[in-house]
Amino acid sequence: MAHGLVTPGRTFRDRAARALDDPGLQQALRNLDVRLGTAAEVERDHRALKDRAAAIRRETLADLDGWLDRLEAALVARGVTVHRCATPAEARAVVADVARRVGAHVVVKSKSMATEEIDLAEALEAVGFDAVETDLGEYVVQVAGERPSHIITPVIHKTLEQVATVLSEEADEALPVDREALTDWVRTHLRQRFLDAGLGVTGANFAVAETGTLVIVTNEGNGRFCTALPRVHVAVVPVEKVIPRFTDLATLLPVLTRSATGQRLSNYVSMISGPRRAGEHDGPEELHVVLLDHGRRRLIGTPYEAMLACIRCGACLNVCPVYRRVGGHAYDSVYPGPMGAVLTPLLSAGLSGRDLPSASTLCGACTEACPVEIPLADLIARLRADLRAPDPVAPGSRRPRLRRSAFGLWARIWSSPRGYRLSTTMARVVGATRGPETTTRWRRRLPGVGGWTASRDLPVPARRRFRDQWSSRS
Amino acid sequence: MVESFLTAAAENACGTHGPHPAGVAADVAVGLATRYSGGRAVVLTDEAIVAALDLEARLRAEDADLLRPADPAWRARLPDAGVAVTGCVLAVAATGSVVLKAAPGTPRAASLVPPAHVCLVRAADIVATLDDAMARLGEGELPSAWIWVGGPSRTADLEMRPTIGVHGPRSVDVVLVAA
Amino acid sequence: MPKVALFVTCVVDLVTPDTGFAAARLLEAAGCEVEFPGGQTCCGQPAVSAGEPEAASRLARHFIKVFEPFDAVVAPSGSCVAMIHHWYPQLLDGAWRRRAESVAERTYELSQYLVDVLGRTDLGARLDSIVTVHDACHMLRHLGVRDAPRALLSAAGATVVEMTEAETCCGFGGTFGVEHGVLSGALADDKLGHAAATGASCVVACDQACLLHLEGRRRRGTEGPAPTHLADLLAAGLR
Numbered sequence: 001m002a003h004g005l006v007t008p009g010r011t012f013r014d015r016a017a018r019a020l021d022d023p024g025l026q027q028a029l030r031n032l033d034v035r036l037g038t039a040a041e042v043e044r045d046h047r048a049l050k051d052r053a054a055a056i057r058r059e060t061l062a063d064l065d066g067w068l069d070r071l072e073a074a075l076v077a078r079g080v081t082v083h084r085c086a087t088p089a090e091a092r093a094v095v096a097d098v099a100r101r102v103g104a105h106v107v108v109k110s111k112s113m114a115t116e117e118i119d120l121a122e123a124l125e126a127v128g129f130d131a132v133e134t135d136l137g138e139y140v141v142q143v144a145g146e147r148p149s150h151i152i153t154p155v156i157h158k159t160l161e162q163v164a165t166v167l168s169e170e171a172d173e174a175l176p177v178d179r180e181a182l183t184d185w186v187r188t189h190l191r192q193r194f195l196d197a198g199l200g201v202t203g204a205n206f207a208v209a210e211t212g213t214l215v216i217v218t219n220e221g222n223g224r225f226c227t228a229l230p231r232v233h234v235a236v237v238p239v240e241k242v243i244p245r246f247t248d249l250a251t252l253l254p255v256l257t258r259s260a261t262g263q264r265l266s267n268y269v270s271m272i273s274g275p276r277r278a279g280e281h282d283g284p285e286e287l288h289v290v291l292l293d294h295g296r297r298r299l300i301g302t303p304y305e306a307m308l309a310c311i312r313c314g315a316c317l318n319v320c321p322v323y324r325r326v327g328g329h330a331y332d333s334v335y336p337g338p339m340g341a342v343l344t345p346l347l348s349a350g351l352s353g354r355d356l357p358s359a360s361t362l363c364g365a366c367t368e369a370c371p372v373e374i375p376l377a378d379l380i381a382r383l384r385a386d387l388r389a390p391d392p393v394a395p396g397s398r399r400p401r402l403r404r405s406a407f408g409l410w411a412r413i414w415s416s417p418r419g420y421r422l423s424t425t426m427a428r429v430v431g432a433t434r435g436p437e438t439t440t441r442w443r444r445r446l447p448g449v450g451g452w453t454a455s456r457d458l459p460v461p462a463r464r465r466f467r468d469q470w471s472s473r474s
Numbered sequence: 475m476v477e478s479f480l481t482a483a484a485e486n487a488c489g490t491h492g493p494h495p496a497g498v499a500a501d502v503a504v505g506l507a508t509r510y511s512g513g514r515a516v517v518l519t520d521e522a523i524v525a526a527l528d529l530e531a532r533l534r535a536e537d538a539d540l541l542r543p544a545d546p547a548w549r550a551r552l553p554d555a556g557v558a559v560t561g562c563v564l565a566v567a568a569t570g571s572v573v574l575k576a577a578p579g580t581p582r583a584a585s586l587v588p589p590a591h592v593c594l595v596r597a598a599d600i601v602a603t604l605d606d607a608m609a610r611l612g613e614g615e616l617p618s619a620w621i622w623v624g625g626p627s628r629t630a631d632l633e634m635r636p637t638i639g640v641h642g643p644r645s646v647d648v649v650l651v652a653a
Numbered sequence: 654m655p656k657v658a659l660f661v662t663c664v665v666d667l668v669t670p671d672t673g674f675a676a677a678r679l680l681e682a683a684g685c686e687v688e689f690p691g692g693q694t695c696c697g698q699p700a701v702s703a704g705e706p707e708a709a710s711r712l713a714r715h716f717i718k719v720f721e722p723f724d725a726v727v728a729p730s731g732s733c734v735a736m737i738h739h740w741y742p743q744l745l746d747g748a749w750r751r752r753a754e755s756v757a758e759r760t761y762e763l764s765q766y767l768v769d770v771l772g773r774t775d776l777g778a779r780l781d782s783i784v785t786v787h788d789a790c791h792m793l794r795h796l797g798v799r800d801a802p803r804a805l806l807s808a809a810g811a812t813v814v815e816m817t818e819a820e821t822c823c824g825f826g827g828t829f830g831v832e833h834g835v836l837s838g839a840l841a842d843d844k845l846g847h848a849a850a851t852g853a854s855c856v857v858a859c860d861q862a863c864l865l866h867l868e869g870r871r872r873r874g875t876e877g878p879a880p881t882h883l884a885d886l887l888a889a890g891l892r
Contacts, residue, residue: 013832013835016835016836017836020836031635032634034634035634134641136632137631137632153634156631163632182632183639184639187641191641194641213616219627219630220629221627221640221641221642222641224582224642225641227619228581228582228583228586229583250604250607253604254569261630264482264568267486267623267626267642268622268642269571269621269622270620271611271622278578281548281578281581281583282576283576283582283618283619322840325836325843358832358833361790361825361827362826365790365794365821365822385706388704407700407703407705407708411697411700411705411708414712414715415694415714416694416715417693424666427667450831451830451831452831453834454835455841456866457869457872457873458869459668459669459869462669464670465670466661466673467661467689469674
């Protein structure tokens, strides 16, 4: 199934332009305004909790490999099969292999960005498995043939009318444009899949190293279905999901849920410590954990290590002025918004998402909203520099120290007062000849001018610089 | 703590009842179960409180069609049940959640598949905070799963507005048993 | 009498010099002696925005050399001061970093200096307009300054009406403003719209970058209150 975008285009700029012109999308995105309160409240009312959460994440990253080893040992001791996978392809192969052995054709998936990251649903379908997304928003997105546009609320980009249209086509009947009715239809329609599924695939919000416990939170209950009824459960867990202790959940869970949806705790939390045991009537007989690296451990020891603290709450998306204006599809990535602008180019070592760091005003609202203190805006700014090197994660030796770029030249000239004076006199001569209206064609080709004048009039340079007026004043 | 638990549970859209002495609590639970079952099976799990309140006998007295985990047709009949009556291991006042244990006699799907869930909570099992809960739940051997339930299942996926009753139960009632 | 070195910023120097004079007048009204170190050029923000840290470092070192002889450095630009506080220590190492941190400790945005350092809100300016404040991002988030501009406006008698989303970015964002011109313009529209809804006659900010961006959009046709620098407004109200 192709992952279409509601706002297609080759570049972020193209997609953003399409997004701005899409009235349905613009209407749907206004629903995000209700989330603005959440980040501020967590900041204001739960400071201590946030501080603890950030500390736990730092502790984890200080010894990520150690905690992963402990996690693996604890999982194995519980009868869980652990697969360490370096790449998405390896992870897909493992899951497909398990699915083939299970032999069942119905696979139910709980919402997991990691499974999106590795394109799992498509891979399963390619080998003949009917892999159905069970989170309501993810299901709508799957039926529509689109990619999710938000890491918490996947179908935020659609109005209720648009959702009704998508589901009506799937249902082959005209469903009412009513939340209860649509929800009810999905509940009924997916129920049998839950009951028939031989394989449940989930992610995990956290994986506790001390006890080998997987933690899955949902509001809908689909996570519980995927881990209760099918005979086999596979959890795709990116390596940064590991946390040290069972009791750390008392801090991390509420921080996650408050930052994500403003809830004290999500409606359901499953804390899974191994497959079903003797005498139990449900739960999986086989539990597999795919520990996915995909470029993550390489970030340890670099300035980008902080990005691994991310708990996938989505708060940064909710406060980002750019995300709120154009939605997630403009980013064309599994991970949109500020966290996506950092993670996408890093995980792909610069192969994808190269223009995402430019799609930011560096306003810092994301940094402010992040409950685990990731300096997102700073990392975005840093990526702008590092993406010019062949490997953005390890740019050091490969990025030229003294670039003969326009900026290098500019900085040299403006590091001397005389150079500054000379160059600005020349620039004023160039700009002096007209007023603030839309500028002549040749001037629009000067760097930056065209982009500015696409939507604004140019400011007029002053006839006399401040410094000249000041000296004549004294 | 009882009051704050009930308040928080109500905020999660749970029906709240009690605290009642054991006999009254049992009657309330039976009444709810009968109402919710609508003639369909009543799932009854094996937590100690269930036996302590003699719920099996009381439900049979109301002609309830009982379904217990030990039933050979448990899995086949579960999807058609109308309500589940369970106990819980503890309840958390700070969040209004109850925590159930996956174990023989208390299957994961019991409180998940039927459209209604009635949960008996002993007042003595209420803890104040998440820290308290995790300390308790982390003592000793961990079960194959701790299942936390806040209230009826819900989503905010549609235009960010909450809608109740997605995959899990459409209603959750907590019945508090005093002492 | 406190001696203040005025860092006018390149935008003020080249495009809105009146703001520099307004800042000087306000500082003088607060009892300061204002000096203008002639060697000053640019804080280097555009280079950070463009992903050119070496160029930014070069300009940072120049700034430090020009301003470190002074006890207090004041600029009518929240983003430039934020650059010095937040980015200079990240761009520089060793001795240069220490020098940067030392200068940063003595570098203030104008309203921050007047209110938080000098403890002054009433400088003798008199206004009777209705105004609304746009909280420029870097001043708000890196310097933590939110109340100072409002205190100065209220003390001058202006009625300050808060707009919804006062803290949301205006959409300029340095290189973003030119690379994503259309989107940048849309965000300007949102800001002007929120400002207009307050009924204010002007939208006040402490950063000419935001203001020129909003004014440029207004001239293209979006309605909204006149984007006005805090210093310009207050200085105009001085007798």
